[in-house]
Amino acid sequence: MKQITKLLAGAAVATMVSFGAHAQEVTLTVHHFLGPKAPAQSKMIEPWAKKIEEESNGRIKFEIFPSMSLGGNPPELYRQVRDGVADIVWTLPGYTPGVFPRLEVFELPGVHLGDARATNLAMWDLRDEYAEDLTDIHPLAVHVHAGQAIHLTSKEVRTVDDVKGLKLRTPTRTGSWVIESWGAEPVGMPVPALPQAMSLGVVDGGLVPFEVVPPLKLAELISYSVEGEGVNSRFGTSTFLFAMNKDRYESLPDDLKEIIDRNSGRDFAAEIGDVFNGVEEVGKRMVNEGKGQVVQITAAEKATFDDASASVVDRWIEEANSNGIDGAKLVEDAKAAVQSHTK
Structure with a gap:
């Protein structure tokens, strides 16, 4: 009888432990660098x-x-999620150069063609090729x-010769290389610092999407916003990482992991692309309704930037190869994947 009682008691405890694990509740912190009204959050x-x-x-x-x-400051976000200061962060891999050498490929000239959904789906397709960056x-x-469009405080530009000598903000080293190739001077800074830098004349402008014009109130500072026409109308892009602390994820019960996994795959990547595509027109409208204007340069004028x-x-590619990465293959694969999803 005592043995049966012990078995029943043990079963009851096991049931309680099992139920407790299944019913576990968690609160996850999410940290990022933009304001609460920015599309990234809202x-x-x-x-x-x-x-x-x-x-x-x-x-x-x-x-x-x-x-x-x-x-902290924006470049610390990756360290914060890696070390568990925050459970989840939204950040730019470009804020920590050298940590994500493969993901940079999507920022290179000629890879992104102006459609965030297409590039996001390409990134999903090629996830195994940059998985080592995310371990x-x-x-x-x-x-x-x-x-990115080129947003300027005073000077209208139409060809690459027009930007020579200008100081332009960029968040990443690939962006700096592009600006240098144009004969302009890159100034690295996180995007929240751009409004003050423009107003004080620290920079003549910056490379950012129209999406950040409303939350940063850039329409008050922009005289000209320059983009091309049709496919490949922009001047590259930036990659972003929405990431969770590895130990925090592993500590979750399997059923909660499954819910997070179900909402973090290919469909989510496509939805994010739709979000960022969809908010561009609001920023354009604010520029045109403010003190500035959106300037659409011709394909021939845009080609002067692309050629440079x-x-x-x-x-x-040369740097990637020196680090044991087949840079040429990664560029080729990224271009093909983006083009396959571009309408």
Whole structure:
């Protein structure tokens, strides 16, 4: 009888432990560098978090900390998620040069063709080719924005000769290489610092998508925003990483992991692309309704920029090869994948 009682008691404890694990509730912190009204939070992170909260019946909750409100500066975000300071971050791999050598390929001239959805799907297709870059974190998404226009405080530019000598902001080293190839001077800084830099004359302008014009109030500072026409209308793009601390992810019960996994795959990458494509027109409208104007240069004028920056690809391939990466193959694969998804 005593043995039966012990067995029943043991079964009861096991059931309680099992139920407790299954019913575990977690709150995950999300840290990023833009404000709460920026599309990255309002149209990407918040809907994603809400969907997961609903699918988990409230067992997963999120606390979102915009504008670096957990401390530090934007280049520290990757370290913060890697080390567990934040559970999840949204950041640019380009803020930590050398850590993501393969992901850089999507920023190179001629790879991104102006459609964030197409490039995001290409990034998903090629995920095995850059997986080694992401071994220290659990990736939720890698993506790009719609592409960079050249936003200027005073001078209108139409060809590459017009930008020579100008100081232009960029967030990444590949962006710096492009600006140098044009004969301009790159100034590296996270995008939240751009408005002050433009207003004080530290830079003559910057390479950013129209998406950030509203949250950063850049329309008050821009005289000209320059882009091309049709496919390949932009001047490259930046890659972004939405990532979770690896140990934090592994600590979740399997059913909660499955919910996060289900909302972090190919469809999510496509949705992010649609978000960033969709917010560009708002920024354009704000420029035109403000003190500035959007200038669309001709294909021939755009080609002067593209021809000048072609050397950047060769430079990147040479460096990749020196690090044991087949740079030429990665560029070829990235271009083909993007083109396959571009309408």
